[in-house]
Amino acid sequence: MFPSLHRGVKPARVVAIGGGTGLAALLRGLKQCVAPSRGVASRDPIRDLVAVVTVTDDGGSSGRLRRDYSVLPPGDIRNCMVALSQDEALLGRLFQYRFASGNGLKGHSFGNLFLAALSHVTGDFTRAVRVSSEVLAIRGRIFPSTNQLVSLEAVLENGQRVAGESRIGRTRTRIRRVRLVPRRVKPLPEVLEAIARADLILMGPGSLYTSVIPNLLVSGVAEAIRKSRATCVYISNLMTQPGETSGFTAADHVRALQRHGGQELIDCIVLNSKPFTPEVARRYRAQGAHPVTADLDQLQRMGLRCVVGDLLDQHGVVRHSARRLAGLVLREFVAKRPRS
Numbered sequence: 001m002f003p004s005l006h007r008g009v010k011p012a013r014v015v016a017i018g019g020g021t022g023l024a025a026l027l028r029g030l031k032q033c034v035a036p037s038r039g040v041a042s043r044d045p046i047r048d049l050v051a052v053v054t055v056t057d058d059g060g061s062s063g064r065l066r067r068d069y070s071v072l073p074p075g076d077i078r079n080c081m082v083a084l085s086q087d088e089a090l091l092g093r094l095f096q097y098r099f100a101s102g103n104g105l106k107g108h109s110f111g112n113l114f115l116a117a118l119s120h121v122t123g124d125f126t127r128a129v130r131v132s133s134e135v136l137a138i139r140g141r142i143f144p145s146t147n148q149l150v151s152l153e154a155v156l157e158n159g160q161r162v163a164g165e166s167r168i169g170r171t172r173t174r175i176r177r178v179r180l181v182p183r184r185v186k187p188l189p190e191v192l193e194a195i196a197r198a199d200l201i202l203m204g205p206g207s208l209y210t211s212v213i214p215n216l217l218v219s220g221v222a223e224a225i226r227k228s229r230a231t232c233v234y235i236s237n238l239m240t241q242p243g244e245t246s247g248f249t250a251a252d253h254v255r256a257l258q259r260h261g262g263q264e265l266i267d268c269i270v271l272n273s274k275p276f277t278p279e280v281a282r283r284y285r286a287q288g289a290h291p292v293t294a295d296l297d298q299l300q301r302m303g304l305r306c307v308v309g310d311l312l313d314q315h316g317v318v319r320h321s322a323r324r325l326a327g328l329v330l331r332e333f334v335a336k337r338p339r340s
């Protein structure tokens with residue numbers, strides 16, 4: 001059961017920032033508590049849910065469509081639309097359907113092709129996302145962090161530069177910093193407006209350098225978060241990623257976010273408390289990944305409030321439980337929120 005609001009607590013405006021499967025899992029849990037329509041009186045804890053999604057993907061179906069048709073990579077946004085859909089069983093499955101064969105079709109998902117085609121029909125990717133969201137009857141709004149074609153570049157600890165999100169994700173050398181190419185990229189006005197009006201801003205879970213941080217590099221986004229009156233919460237990853245965050249503790253993740261987005265970026269951090277089974281830990285260790293250490297003393301010395309809970313699903317692969325994660329977020333950051 002999701003928590004109900006205390007009397008006198010207004011439903012919250014929530015902005016979730018990230019990409020990949022992590023953001024989709026968070027949205028899948030939160031959508032259960034979104035008011036049916038904006039501006040209508042409701043007992044639901046969330047009055048407005050906005051997803052801000054990274055658009056630096058250059059691999060797979062998204063990368064091919066980006067190169068062939070000069071559209072923003074649609075994959076992460078498609079995943080978020082399906083996660084927020086009221087009908088994941090049918091339309092959601094259709095949007096996630098991936099062609100297994102066919103000259104030029106193999107590897108593409110139907111949803112990616114739909115978004116790419118609609119972008120050309122409407123002349124605007126953001127409008128295509130809005131129309132597709134109406135088709136899926138989603139609970140919330142989804143925006144790319146920028147409407148410009150942008151790539152990601154990493155500077156590694158050894159000084160080497162790696163261009164492209166897909167290549168960065170494969171590196172086995174620690175990352176010192178990432179940046180966008182071109183450097184100055186305009187944000188969507190709707191993104192800055194949503195952040196300014198938010199009561200709660202959630203970052204993660206998701207790949208630190210390729211899903212979360214790229215959104216902070218879009219001009220004005222990190223500054224808007226720092227200036228916002230909202231509580232900003234980082235949802236820590238469960239596992240390190242080989243190369244990208246090898247050996248990172250939770251505090252190391254926060255330091256990387258602060259290097260790219262500013263010291264006053266984050267107020268709280270959410271961490272998993274459930275231990276991994278020996279079998280799962282052994283399998284991930286063989287791949288060079290380890291559970292993210294929750295170094296609470298270090299995080300508290302950094303001035304962060306730490307919220308810990310059982311957030312783990314480990315059926316074959318390690319994932320955040322969408323329902324338990326959403327329940328913790330609503331209980332700790334929405335239901336207890338004082339009237340402003």
